[in-house]
Amino acid sequence: MLRIENVSKTFNPGTVNEKKALDHLSLHLLPGDFATIVGSNGAGKSTMFNAIAGTFLADEGTILLGGEDITFRPEHIRSRTIGRLFQDPLMGTAPHMTIEENLAVAYLRASGRSSVFSRISRKDRAFFRDQLSLLDMGLEDRMSQPVGLLSGGQRQALTLLMATVVTPRILLLDEHTAALDPATAAKVLELTRTIVAERSITCLMVTHNMHQALEMGNRTIMMNAGRIVLDVAGTEREGMTVEDLLRRFAAGAGKAFDNDRILLSTEEGI
Numbered sequence: 388m389l390r391i392e393n394v395s396k397t398f399n400p401g402t403v404n405e406k407k408a409l410d411h412l413s414l415h416l417l418p419g420d421f422a423t424i425v426g427s428n429g430a431g432k433s434t435m436f437n438a439i440a441g442t443f444l445a446d447e448g449t450i451l452l453g454g455e456d457i458t459f460r461p462e463h464i465r466s467r468t469i470g471r472l473f474q475d476p477l478m479g480t481a482p483h484m485t486i487e488e489n490l491a492v493a494y495l496r497a498s499g500r501s502s503v504f505s506r507i508s509r510k511d512r513a514f515f516r517d518q519l520s521l522l523d524m525g526l527e528d529r530m531s532q533p534v535g536l537l538s539g540g541q542r543q544a545l546t547l548l549m550a551t552v553v554t555p556r557i558l559l560l561d562e563h564t565a566a567l568d569p570a571t572a573a574k575v576l577e578l579t580r581t582i583v584a585e586r587s588i589t590c591l592m593v594t595h596n597m598h599q600a601l602e603m604g605n606r607t608i609m610m611n612a613g614r615i616v617l618d619v620a621g622t623e624r625e626g627m628t629v630e631d632l633l634r635r636f637a638a639g640a641g642k643a644f645d646n647d648r649i650l651l652s653t654e655e656g657i
């Protein structure tokens with residue numbers, strides 16, 4: 388579904404701030420693959436998402452999504468088939484627009500109907516209501532309220548719904564529960580698990596929680612210095628402990644794992 392081949396990205400080339408954020412990175416995801424990603428600080432995880440989403444063009448390499456070469460495709464075109472969530476719940480929704488309007492914009496854009504003549508039908512509205520009720524947060528009864536009134540967790544759940552209201556070719560989750568309180572984070576994570584599994588969505592999820600990295604999805608990827616240093620799935624992944632993961636990282640990266648946030652959050656749960 389996703390084929391990243393030999394992609395590199397250097398920021399501020401030729402200056403003292405030169406930084407090779409992606410270093411000949413390659414990654415292949417099969418349809419329905421759900422890979423979690425962990426890595427040291429500045430490993431290039433968000434940069435890889437930016438490269439996939441088209442926030443910038445890669446310096447070299449190619450990116451194929453659903454068999455199509457999207458290497459040079461602009462971000463706004465890619466966003467029709469790529470769902471993306473960030474750590475900050477304020478990103479991804481428009482605060483002054485209502486819940487229904489936000490969903491409508493996401494729906495029309497992803498279904499290629501985003502012309503000024505497009506309208507939301509009664510059927511669409513019933514569909515939104517159904518979708519919202521799945522979140523179990525009472526949002527289906529607040530469809531005409533502005534999104535700015537929602538809590539961070541409600542907003543993140545809504546963003547998840549918007550990103551998947553039309554099944555995306557890939558869903559990119561960049562520590563999307565990190566800014567939420569533990570109970571809300573657990574709920575949004577559970578929703579993520581359900582939505583991704585029910586629709587077999589191909590998904591990449593950056594997390595700073597090692598337990599999550601082993602327990603969510605079917606594949607765990609570790610990044611360091613713009614490269615993938617570990618990629619485990621199947622029987623190799625089953626039964627792996629956080630300690631195993633840290634050991635394997637050290638062997639692959641040639642150094643100990645050094646992400647403070649990860650090392651401080653190795654407890655179970657969120």
Ligand SMILES: Nc1ncnc2c1ncn2[C@@H]1O[C@H](COP(=O)(O)OP(=O)(O)OP(=O)(O)O)[C@@H](O)[C@H]1O
Nearest residue numbers: 398399406408426427428429430431432433434435
């Ligand atoms: N727009 C940019 N301009 C300059 N440097 C950048 C830019 N974006 C990222 N970088 C640099 O590229 C490197 C990789 O950054 P990236 O944000 O991808 O790391 P990350 O793995 O997501 O880290 P974190 O776990 O802290 O979120 C870092 O050294 C970062 O400072």
Ligand SMILES: [Mg+2]
Nearest residue numbers: 432433434561
């Ligand atoms: Mg990041």
